[in-house]
Amino acid sequence: MLPSFIPVSSPLITAKDLEMVTQALSDGWISGEGPYIDLFENKMAEICDRKFAISVSNGTDALDLVFQGLNFEPGDEIILPSFTIISCLSQILRMGLVPVFVDADPVTWNMDVQQVEALISNKTRAILAVHIYGLAVDMDALSQIAGKHGIPIIEDAAEAHGLTFQGKMCGSFGLASTFSFYANKNITTGEGGMVLTDDEELANKLRSLKNLSHREGSRFVHDEIGWNMRISSLQAALGVSQLDRIHEIVARRREIAGIYSEHLDGLNGITIQPRYMQGAENAYWVYGLLLDESSEISVGQVQQRLQEKNIGTRPFFYPLHKQPVLTKYGFSSHNRLPVSELLGSNGFYIPNALSLENSQIEYIANSLKEVLRNK
Ligand SMILES: *Cc1c(COP(=O)(O)O)cnc(C)c1O
Numbered sequence: 214m215l216p217s218f219i220p221v222s223s224p225l226i227t228a229k230d231l232e233m234v235t236q237a238l239s240d241g242w243i244s245g246e247g248p249y250i251d252l253f254e255n256k257m258a259e260i261c262d263r264k265f266a267i268s269v270s271n272g273t274d275a276l277d278l279v280f281q282g283l284n285f286e287p288g289d290e291i292i293l294p295s296f297t298i299i300s301c302l303s304q305i306l307r308m309g310l311v312p313v314f315v316d317a318d319p320v321t322w323n324m325d326v327q328q329v330e331a332l333i334s335n336k337t338r339a340i341l342a343v344h345i346y347g348l349a350v351d352m353d354a355l356s357q358i359a360g361k362h363g364i365p366i367i368e369d370a371a372e373a374h375g376l377t378f379q380g381k382m383c384g385s386f387g388l389a390s391t392f393s394f395y396a397n398k399n400i401t402t403g404e405g406g407m408v409l410t411d412d413e414e415l416a417n418k419l420r421s422l423k424n425l426s427h428r429e430g431s432r433f434v435h436d437e438i439g440w441n442m443r444i445s446s447l448q449a450a451l452g453v454s455q456l457d458r459i460h461e462i463v464a465r466r467r468e469i470a471g472i473y474s475e476h477l478d479g480l481n482g483i484t485i486q487p488r489y490m491q492g493a494e495n496a497y498w499v500y501g502l503l504l505d506e507s508s509e510i511s512v513g514q515v516q517q518r519l520q521e522k523n524i525g526t527r528p529f530f531y532p533l534h535k536q537p538v539l540t541k542y543g544f545s546s547h548n549r550l551p552v553s554e555l556l557g558s559n560g561f562y563i564p565n566a567l568s569l570e571n572s573q574i575e576y577i578a579n580s581l582k583e584v585l586r587n588k
Contacts, residue, residue, distance in 0.1 A: 216576060221525040222397035222499075225567035230454045237450035245424070245443025253449035254407070256456050257392070261370075261384035263409040265416035268449060269423050269442040272371040272393020273300035275406035278442060279367055279389045280304040282419045285338055292332050293341035294324035295532040295553040301341055301369060302533050306542045311336070314534040316550035322346065322486055322501070322560075325552070326354045333362050340366050344373035344383055346562075347399075347466070347498035348486055352378050352386045359387075367391070371406075372498040374399035375463035379492035384409055394448070399462055399498055400455045402448035462567060466497040469565045469574055473500055476578035482508050482585055499562040501529065502581075503555070510585070512561050518584045519563070524577050529560030 237249050245268075254266035269275050285291075287309030293301055295314040305312050313332050318325040323345045340359050342350045352368075359366050366387030370376070373383035374392065384390045389412070392398075394405030410416050421427070426439030455462075470488065477485060484503040488495050504512055516526045532553035533539075534546045563577055 215523045216573070218523045219525060219564050219569070219573055219577065220566070221527045221562065221564050223566045223568055224396050224401050224403075226451075227454070227458075229457070230451055233450045233454035234447050237446050242446040242450075245445055247446050249446040249449040249453065250444070253444075253452045253456075256453060257384075257407050258409060260456065260459065261382045261390065261409050263385055263390070264411045265409065265413065267408045267410075267416060267419045267423060268444045269406040269408065270444055271404050272369075272391060272395060272398075272406040273303065274423075274440075274442040275371075275391035275393065275408045276300050276367075276369060277304040277307075278419050278423055278440075279391060279408055280308060280310075282415055282422060283339065283365070283388075285310055288336065289338040290334060290336040291339050291341060292329060292337060293533070294343050294345070295534040295550045296322065296324075296345065296530055296556050297343045297369070297533060298371075298530055299533065299536065300371075301343060302536070306538070310338075312533070312539075312544070313337070314532075314548075314550060314553075317345075317552040317556055319552045319555075320487060321348055321490055322503075322556060323348060323350045326351045326358070329355065330358050330362075333358075333364065337362070337364055339388075340364055341369060342366055342387065343369040343371075344376060346486055346501050347372055347376060347496035348490060349373065349376055349378040349383055349493040351491070352381075353492065356386070371395075371398060373496060374498075375459045376496040377493065388412060389415065394452055394455075399466065399496065400452065400459060402444065402452040402455070405444045405448050405452060406442075463496045465567050466565060467494070469569065470495065470497040470500055472571060472574045473563070473565075473578055476575075476582060477502070480582065480585065497565060499527075500565040501560055501562040503529075504559040504561075506555060506559065508559070512559055515581075515584055516561060519577075519580060522580045522584075524564065524580055526561050526563055529556050529562070532557045 258266040368390040371393035389410040394402040423442040426437040
């Protein structure tokens with residue numbers, strides 16, 4: 214008999230999480246201001262060793278807000294990985310900036326830092342670093358290149374809660390860092406996001422922009438057009454409670470990955486993101502697999518066969534440099550970024566929810582082996 218369906222992701226909400234949210238409700242703090250918001254922001258700033266934290270509605274807003282807050286001009290170039298989520302590109306296009314895509318490293322799946330310097334021009338205004346699937350970008354090498362050219366780094370740490378690089382928290386690098394607390398992220402508030410920075414002027418600007426740009430002292434007079442990107446106190450309360458378990462959560466993700474690796478390491482036909490790189494241990498936001506280019510079976514077929522065994526999966530990101538929307542903004546994409554394209558066509562991830570039992574992990578690993586063997 215088949216076990217019941219195992220979704221690729223599902224949140225783990227504890228009794229303490231519930232208690233905290235209930236507390237916020239019974240205290241009457243339900244809006245986007247108040248003690249729960251302050252607590253959540255302060256806790257994130259403390260964990261990530263940052264001076265300022267600005268909570269927002271989601272991780273996409275966090276990126277939009279940072280881009281809006283930095284005084285970029287149309288035509289300015291932003292260097293970013295192709296292999297990432299659309300959220301990294303959307304505000305770049307809306308503001309009339311020029312995306313300059315970097316291919317991925319075939320081993321880590323992160324942006325290939327070695328390729329960055331050649332892409333820097335006199336119009337480059339920022340480099341967006343995105344830690345992919347829980348493994349860190351080489352921030353040492355990237356910071357050196359950026360520093361040499363005086364270009365700020367924006368760090369998207371949405372997939373990197375609790376991850377360190379050379380002993381430093383991800384979320385602490387560069388001019389500003391962004392997080393998402395979406396339902397499948399390592400720390401979740403259902404929907405939610407955060408910007409972190411040590412730059413006080415930028416922090417004040419973002420804080421104003423995310424909350425309708427009220428003028429200080431004359432609330433309903435506006436010198437700028439802002440947004441309402443506020444997160445609610447209920448979400449912040451959940452976040453505070455989740456952050457208490459951040460080390461536990463990452464430890465369990467690594468434990469799950471360890472069980473998978475026992476079964477899947479060295480298996481013919483697939484590559485797995487490494488557990489270790491110089492200076493970082495994978496925090497395994499997801500457990501991703503890459504089918505060999507020569508594979509006779511497609512990702513779609515593997516997904517279908519796992520689905521028949523009641524196992525949910527998800528394909529990898531479709532590379533940004535191939536997104537059809539680029540042409541609407543006047544960009545044609547003739548350049549090939551082979552690694553990003555391979556990841557986009559041959560990658561998928563399997564369930565690694567915190568709520569999974571070890572027996573379920575074993576079942577998934579064995580099912581996958583069977584599917585790959587019978588191709
Ligand atoms: C999830 C994610 C986002 C977007 O976050 P949302 O909260 O879903 O808007 C941005 N960047 C990366 C790298 C992500 O993984």
